[in-house]
Amino acid sequence: MASRGVSVQCSACGSSFEVPNDVLDGEITSCPNCGMRYIVRLRNGAVTLEEFRGDIEDFGE
Numbered sequence: 001m002a003s004r005g006v007s008v009q010c011s012a013c014g015s016s017f018e019v020p021n022d023v024l025d026g027e028i029t030s031c032p033n034c035g036m037r038y039i040v041r042l043r044n045g046a047v048t049l050e051e052f053r054g055d056i057e058d059f060g061e
């Protein structure tokens with residue numbers, strides 16, 4: 001089966017990588033090249049990356 005992903009670009013190192021087509025809004029992904037972590041944001045079906053600063057809401061305490 002074909003693995004279809006959405007191509008995104010790392011703003012830290014400039015390399016492109018893919019996230020799964022069915023990635024969820026708010027999911028954490030990381031650049032396979034430099035390890036920069038991002039939060040996936042879906043807007044009208046377009047995938048954008050937001051820098052993960054480690055301060056997203058904690059579930060629980």
Ligand SMILES: [Zn+2]
Nearest residue numbers: 010013031034
């Ligand atoms: Zn990178």
